[in-house]
Amino acid sequence: MSRFSPFVAMFIAVAIFALDTLTTFDMAIAVLYVTVVLLALSFATKKNLLVIGAGCMGLTLLSFAVSHGEDPTSDATARCFVSLSAIGITTFLAYQVKTGIAILRESEQRYRTIFLATGVAILEMDFTLVKAAVHQLKSQGFADIRAVAAKDPSFASKAIAMMKLTKVNNTALTTFSAKDFNTLKAALPTLIGEDMEGAIWALLEAIWDGRPVYESETMMNDVNGDRIAILYNVAMPADRPLLDTVLVSIVDVTARRQAENELHAAHTELAHVTRIATLGELTVSIAHEVNQPLAAIVTNGGAGLRWLKRSAPDLGEVETAMQRMIADAGRASEVIKRLRTLSSKTTPQAAPVNLSEIAAESIALVQREITSHKISLRTELARKLPLVIGDRIQLQQVIINLILNAIQAMADPAVATRTLLIATTRAGDAVQLNVRDSGTGFAATKAAHLFDAFYTTKADGMGMGLSICRSIVTAHGGRISAHSEPGNGASFEFTIPLQEEPVS
Amino acid sequence: MTGTPSPLVFVVDDDVSLREALGSLFRSVGMQVELFGSPAEFLARGPATCESCLVLDIRLPGVSGLDFQTQLAKRGNTIPIVFMTGHGDVPMSVRAMKAGALDFLMKPFRDQDMLDAVSNALALDRERRAAESELSTLRARYDSLTAREREVIALVTTGLMNKQIAGQLGVSEITVKIHRGHLMEKMGVRTLAELVKIYQMLRPERGI
Ligand SMILES: Nc1ncnc2c1ncn2[C@@H]1O[C@H](COP(=O)(O)OP(=O)(O)OP(=O)(O)O)[C@@H](O)[C@H]1O
Ligand SMILES: [Mg+2]
Numbered sequence: 214m215s216r217f218s219p220f221v222a223m224f225i226a227v228a229i230f231a232l233d234t235l236t237t238f239d240m241a242i243a244v245l246y247v248t249v250v251l252l253a254l255s256f257a258t259k260k261n262l263l264v265i266g267a268g269c270m271g272l273t274l275l276s277f278a279v280s281h282g283e284d285p286t287s288d289a290t291a292r293c294f295v296s297l298s299a300i301g302i303t304t305f306l307a308y309q310v311k312t313g314i315a316i317l318r319e320s321e322q323r324y325r326t327i328f329l330a331t332g333v334a335i336l337e338m339d340f341t342l343v344k345a346a347v348h349q350l351k352s353q354g355f356a357d358i359r360a361v362a363a364k365d366p367s368f369a370s371k372a373i374a375m376m377k378l379t380k381v382n383n384t385a386l387t388t389f390s391a392k393d394f395n396t397l398k399a400a401l402p403t404l405i406g407e408d409m410e411g412a413i414w415a416l417l418e419a420i421w422d423g424r425p426v427y428e429s430e431t432m433m434n435d436v437n438g439d440r441i442a443i444l445y446n447v448a449m450p451a452d453r454p455l456l457d458t459v460l461v462s463i464v465d466v467t468a469r470r471q472a473e474n475e476l477h478a479a480h481t482e483l484a485h486v487t488r489i490a491t492l493g494e495l496t497v498s499i500a501h502e503v504n505q506p507l508a509a510i511v512t513n514g515g516a517g518l519r520w521l522k523r524s525a526p527d528l529g530e531v532e533t534a535m536q537r538m539i540a541d542a543g544r545a546s547e548v549i550k551r552l553r554t555l556s557s558k559t560t561p562q563a564a565p566v567n568l569s570e571i572a573a574e575s576i577a578l579v580q581r582e583i584t585s586h587k588i589s590l591r592t593e594l595a596r597k598l599p600l601v602i603g604d605r606i607q608l609q610q611v612i613i614n615l616i617l618n619a620i621q622a623m624a625d626p627a628v629a630t631r632t633l634l635i636a637t638t639r640a641g642d643a644v645q646l647n648v649r650d651s652g653t654g655f656a657a658t659k660a661a662h663l664f665d666a667f668y669t670t671k672a673d674g675m676g677m678g679l680s681i682c683r684s685i686v687t688a689h690g691g692r693i694s695a696h697s698e699p700g701n702g703a704s705f706e707f708t709i710p711l712q713e714e715p716v717s
Numbered sequence: 718m719t720g721t722p723s724p725l726v727f728v729v730d731d732d733v734s735l736r737e738a739l740g741s742l743f744r745s746v747g748m749q750v751e752l753f754g755s756p757a758e759f760l761a762r763g764p765a766t767c768e769s770c771l772v773l774d775i776r777l778p779g780v781s782g783l784d785f786q787t788q789l790a791k792r793g794n795t796i797p798i799v800f801m802t803g804h805g806d807v808p809m810s811v812r813a814m815k816a817g818a819l820d821f822l823m824k825p826f827r828d829q830d831m832l833d834a835v836s837n838a839l840a841l842d843r844e845r846r847a848a849e850s851e852l853s854t855l856r857a858r859y860d861s862l863t864a865r866e867r868e869v870i871a872l873v874t875t876g877l878m879n880k881q882i883a884g885q886l887g888v889s890e891i892t893v894k895i896h897r898g899h900l901m902e903k904m905g906v907r908t909l910a911e912l913v914k915i916y917q918m919l920r921p922e923r924g925i
Contacts, residue, residue: 504803505732508825512738515828519745527745534741541734584731585776 222252226269233276239288243273243296247303259311266304270297334385334463340420340449340456342375347421358418369413373405379458388443388465390435400436408432416447425451430466442470502548502581506541513538566603568644568709569594569637575612576635579620583633586620593636598644601709607685608709611693614678615648615705621671622652622703643691643708650704654697663695682707724839725749725769729759729785730801731777735824739772742828743835756785764794768846770838772831775802795845797838801826855915858904866900869893873909874916 226249233242246269253265273296281289328335346368355361361368378398389404391397405413412431419427427447435441448460517534520527572594576583583590616633623631634649655663662668664683669676679695686693686707693707726743730736731754740750753759756777775782786798799820820834862870865886872882879897883890906912 504824505735508801509732509735509738511825512735512742512828512831515831516738516742516745519742519828523745530741530745534738537734537738541738544734 218252218256222249222256222265225249225252226272230272230276233273234279237280239292241292241296241299243269243276243293244299246270246273246296246300250300250303250307254307254311257311259308259315262304262308262311266300266307269300269304273297273300328382331382332384332464334388334465335382336378336385336461336463337380338459338461339377339379340375340459342377343372343417343420344454344456346372346375347417351421358414358421361417362414369410369417372417373402373413376401385463388435388441388463389433390437390439392436396436403438404434404436406432406434406440419447420449420456425449440467441465442467503545506545506548509541510538510545513541562604562606563602564605565600566605566608567598567600568608568646569596569598571605571608572612572635572637572646575609575616578609579613579616582617582620586624586631588620588623588631588633591632591634593634593638595637595639595644598637598639599711601644601689602712603689603709604685608689611682611685611707612646612648614682618678618705619648619650619652619703622650622654625653628652640708643710645706645708647704647706649702651702654699654701654703655695656699657697660695660697664693722767723747723749724842725751725765725767726835726839727751727753727759727762727765727769727771727796729753729756729771729777730774731755732774739831742831746832748835756780756788760788765796768839768843770797770799770835770842772799772801772835775800797841797845799831799834799838852918855904855919859919861903862900866896866903869896870900870904870912870916873897874913 226246229242229245229249236242249269250262250266253262257265273293277285277289277293350361350368355364378394378401381394381397385391386393386397389397389400391400409431412429415429416427425448427449428445430442430444432440432442442465444464444466446462448462449456450458450460453459513534517531517538520530520534572592576590576592612635616635619633622628623633628651630651632651634647636647636649638645638647664679665676668680679693683693686709689709691707691709693705695703695705697703726739726748728736728739728743728750730739733754736752736754740752743750751762753762759771773782773785777785780788782800789796789798799822801822801824803824820837822831822834859867868886869882872885877885879890879893883893886893901907901912904912904915906915
């Protein structure tokens with residue numbers, strides 16, 4: 214709208230007035246004032262529009278008075294009326310249009326404010342090409358998007374290339390760490406990671422089915438390649454069937470996910486602590502371990518006294534009994550020492566440790582369980598294993614967890630032979646421990662989940678064992694992995710790297 | 718303990734230390750001992766011929782003490798068992814008790830308690846052996862009866878009169894009386910009541 218419009222309008226008005234006053238055509242020249250009113254639509258306010266309309270009507274009457282003042286013919290009077298009503302009606306309509314425009318502008322203003330200021334990132338996109346491609350595929354006879362995916366798996370990435378970014382708000386720029394619109398637009402294909410492929414297919418399906426919205430949650434990259442977790446909504450308004458204006462709203466939930474992950478980690482930590490407490494499960498077994506030497510001591514004591522009190526005391530027997538008592542007392546205190554190390558865990562202690570020794574200690578702690586489950590145990594503990602830096606108790610916990618899992622995997626009555634192999638070796642720049650059982654094993658598809666917290670297939674399992682194992686091994690800079698052929702047992706191994714510098 | 722061989726105690730426990738301590742204890746009071754690390758070793762040895770009992774750990778490698786108790790019973794081995802249990806084995810102990818275990822000793826136990834339990838077990842075994850030998854005497858006596866005498870004994874012990882028996886067997890009453898006199902003498906009894914009692918004891922064995 215040019216700022217000359219008011220002058221143009223005024224000029225036209227003057228011209229019409231002159232024509233109307235000075236000429237005497239048999240026609241309603243004043244009708245032409247409607248152009249002035251219509252022109253005014255573009256610059257005048259609502260109120261001024263009325264003023265201009267009234268002005269035009271005034272000029273019409275003035276011309277009429279000047280040219281036909283003395284003896285107004287009926288024709289001239291009629292023409293004047295026609296003009297007046299034409300101007301009046303036009304002004305009225307223009308006024309209404311003006312009102313409509315104001316409402317429209319206000320709502321657009323409001324939309325723009327929301328668009329710009331909201332905390333939600335909004336991308337205005339043009340999916341015309343995608344829609345056309347979908348349309349073409351439909352006409353080629355594809356029944357649904359699945360059929361397309363089967364035939365042409367690359368269609369998803371092609372579709373991404375067809376999506377055009379037309380407008381974004383500031384939040385969108387912030388969310389994706391983009392400097393300006395053009396940066397974001399150029400980076401668009403790299404923002405969509407490979408893991409979004411499923412989401413893209415789902416979006417395409419929504420387009421295929423003509424659904425007006427598609428919502429989901431995913432991980433995306435920002436312009437710098439950092440991962441962000443987002444919730445997004447793709448609105449495809451039904452009144453824009455060509456999909457030339459698609460609104461994608463995105464909420465960045467990275468911080469929330471992070472908080473959740475931290476919560477989860479805290480949870481794991483807590484479970485870890487509880488785990489140590491629930492090693493109480495083992496106390497029955499350990500009580501047995503202590504009782505055994507105690508019973509032997511008491512019995513040997515009784516026997517020794519009786520040998521002494523016989524009419525002909527047998528000092529040889531007494532001596533043997535006493536020697537056994539000493540040995541058994543040593544055995545009992547050994548068990549108690551182990552128990553104490555196990556329960557007194559506070560903070561992880563880094564010290565040079567020998568994985569073979571730790572394995573032997575761990576086996577001793579669960580020996581009862583192994584025996585009572587009729588499992589034949591084979592150990593191949595390397596004699597001369599280099600020391601690694603680690604927390605003895607934590608590593609014991611890892612090994613005990615692995616052994617308990619192995620025992621449980623072989624508890625199934627269907628398991629014919631129950632053999633457990635525990636081996637330590639040096640593997641390059643690390644020491645390695647392997648626990649292999651002949652239990653039920655697990656399917657390859659499960660392998661990825663075994664180490665997830667709370668993943669369990671046991672009625673009374675917590676699913677914490679392996680997740681704790683992994684966090685401990687990882688904290689030691691090592692790795693843990695599992696292999697199995699279902700029905701053929703499972704094998705778990707972990708490594709702890711050797712220290713760069715020799716331990717002093 | 719004069720003349721008779723001293724009683725024999727079998728110990729089955731996988732813990733060598735306790736096993737040997739028990740061995741020493743039993744020998745110190747003049748008993749014979751045989752020690753085994755597992756039930757299988759004990760079974761391989763075969764049943765004892767003299768007064769004996771078994772001291773058994775309720776938790777054993779390979780087979781639980783309870784299962785072993787059942788196995789022994791199935792083989793007809795009625796040797797009295799003294800169980801040793803650990804902490805937290807209460808449910809097992811109850812089961813063992815129901816299955817006829819003689820005694821339980823919670824580890825660690827007093828040596829005197831162990832000796833008492835073993836003495837009780839041995840006494841039971843002695844009684845059982847005595848009863849068994851009485852029974853085998855009776856069996857031998859029964860086997861010495863003639864076929865006719867066996868028919869008569871079966872009818873007499875159901876309470877029939879001589880006359881009725883004679884009628885059933887188709888012989889004279891006097892013949893029945895003679896058979897009856899002979900069989901009472903052969904079985905070593907004086908009264909009808911004694912005969913009935915002995916016959917009852919033999920009955921389940923003979924499947925009569
Ligand atoms: N040796 C194994 N053989 C076969 N499956 C195994 C073995 N070890 C672990 N698993 C599988 O991995 C799952 C997770 O193991 P994890 O130790 O973490 O939990 P859990 O043993 O089930 O419970 P919890 O450790 O709390 O007692 C198990 O439920 C089981 O299905
Ligand atoms: Mg586990």
